[in-house]
Amino acid sequence: MIEYSLYELEALSPLNSFSSPGLKKGMYLRVKKGEGYGYSDYFPHVELGDVSVEELLQGKRDEHFEKALWWAEHELEVSQRITPSPFKNHNLYRGDEVSNDVLKLKVTSIQDFEKIVRIVKECKALRLDANGTINVKQWNNFLIKLNDDERSKIEYIEDPGEGDWSELLVPSAKDFMDSPKFDFVVYKPNARFLSSNSKAIFSSYMGSDLGRYHAWLDLMDKGDLNLVHGLHTPNIYRGQKDLFVKKSGAFEINPKVIDEIYLELRQRSWCCLN
Numbered sequence: 001m002i003e004y005s006l007y008e009l010e011a012l013s014p015l016n017s018f019s020s021p022g023l024k025k026g027m028y029l030r031v032k033k034g035e036g037y038g039y040s041d042y043f044p045h046v047e048l049g050d051v052s053v054e055e056l057l058q059g060k061r062d063e064h065f066e067k068a069l070w071w072a073e074h075e076l077e078v079s080q081r082i083t084p085s086p087f088k089n090h091n092l093y094r095g096d097e098v099s100n101d102v103l104k105l106k107v108t109s110i111q112d113f114e115k116i117v118r119i120v121k122e123c124k125a126l127r128l129d130a131n132g133t134i135n136v137k138q139w140n141n142f143l144i145k146l147n148d149d150e151r152s153k154i155e156y157i158e159d160p161g162e163g164d165w166s167e168l169l170v171p172s173a174k175d176f177m178d179s180p181k182f183d184f185v186v187y188k189p190n191a192r193f194l195s196s197n198s199k200a201i202f203s204s205y206m207g208s209d210l211g212r213y214h215a216w217l218d219l220m221d222k223g224d225l226n227l228v229h230g231l232h233t234p235n236i237y238r239g240q241k242d243l244f245v246k247k248s249g250a251f252e253i254n255p256k257v258i259d260e261i262y263l264e265l266r267q268r269s270w271c272c273l274n
Contacts, residue, residue, distance in 0.1 A: 001032065002029060002031055002072075002272075002273040003029070003030040003272055003273060004057075004270065005027070005028045005030070005268045006027055006028075006053065007026050009024050009026060009043075009207075009237045010022065010023055010237055010238040010239075011236065011237055012235065012238060014106075015206050016045065016047070016048060016131050017106065017130075017131040018048065019047050024043070026041065026053065026207055027042040028040070028208070028210065028265065029041075029042060029069060029072045029273070031069075031072045031073055033073070033076060038071075038072040038073055038074070038076060039072055039210060039262070040069065040075065040210070041071075041207050041208045042064065042068040042207075043207025043211055044056075045205075045206075048176050049176070050064055051064065057273075059274065063191070064190075064192070067189075067191055067192055067193060068191075071214050078217045078218070082217060082220040082221050084252070086225075086247065086248075086252050087216075087219060087250060088102075088225075088249075088250055088251075089228065089231060089232040089250075089251050090102040090228050090229070091104065093119065098119055101124065102124060102126075102127065102155070102228045103119065103126050104230065105119065105126060105127070105128055105129065107128050107129060107130045107131075107133065108131075108133055109133060110134060113142050116128065117150075120146065123153060124153070126153050126154050127154075127155050127158065127173075128154065128157045129158040129175075130160055131158075131159055131176070132159045132160075132161045133161065134160070134161050135161040135163050136160055136161060136162065136163025136164060136165065136167060137163055139160050139169070140167070140169050143168075144169065151170060155170075156171040156173040156183060157170060157171075157172055157173065158172075158173040158186055159176055159177040161177075165179045166181040171183035173186050173201065174186065175203075183199070184200070184201055185200050185201070186203050186230070187200040187202055187203060188205040189202060189214060189217075189218035190205040190211040190214055190215055191205050199227060201227060201228075201230060202215060202218065202219040202223045202231060203215070203229065204230060204233045206233055206236055209243055209257070209261050210265070212233070215231050216243075216244075232244045232251050241257045241260065241261070242257060
């Protein structure tokens with residue numbers, strides 16, 4: 001039997017190029033495992049094509065739900081076989097000073113090109129998340145104006161839009177868009193199964209703290225810790241827990257927060273999911 005419990009998160013800023021701040025709906029799942037329960041997080045980004053919570057309650061299913069169910073059934077097993085280790089994480093650019101860390105910038109239109117020019121002159125490395133809002137031709141028309149040093153700092157463009165990604169002047173990364181050719185895959189452990197042999201950047205699906213914990217479990221289990229990942233997404237939601245702590249330039253899990261997450265899950269009300 002699968003049980004569910006609905007929840008809401010208040011986004012303090014847009015989560016992607018097509019969303020807005022405000023309340024977002026999610027669903028916890030629970031399955032019986034021996035003497036206890038296994039839990040997982042289903043948090044859809046409907047504006048990007050995910051099945052909504054309402055549709056899920058009406059019986060619609062997709063890969064995102066199947067992966068969430070997988071976590072409910074396997075979270076204990078994965079947690080018992082991993083060895084916790086520090087991991088490197090990029091910083092989300094929020095308009096503040098450029099740091100020596102790898103930066104990630106969300107790009108919403110070609111008007112952001114001027115911002116990219118300013119940042120790339122000062123940063124160590126830059127990742128651009130476009131959500132398909134700009135096409136390959138537009139990107140190349142911009143990229144060709146950068147010098148070699150500036151272009152080399154762009155690690156990849158995530159979902160660079162319509163066009164042949166192999167013609168892009170910098171590496172590409174696949175997230176929501178489909179493309180036969182890409183250099184990296186942005187892997188969301190809460191929503192998908194890892195099927196590509198490309199370099200996988202483990203990324204938070206920007207759901208609940210439980211979902212971020214599961215993404216960390218997957219990174220510890222099969223991720224490349226030499227790469228810089230995207231699990232630490234602070235101050236996205238009101239009341240978000242400090243799941244990760246930074247030590248000596250890398251991030252580690254906070255065990256006390258894990259205990260808090262599961263205590264709150266056990267205290268919730270649950271209904272049967274048909």
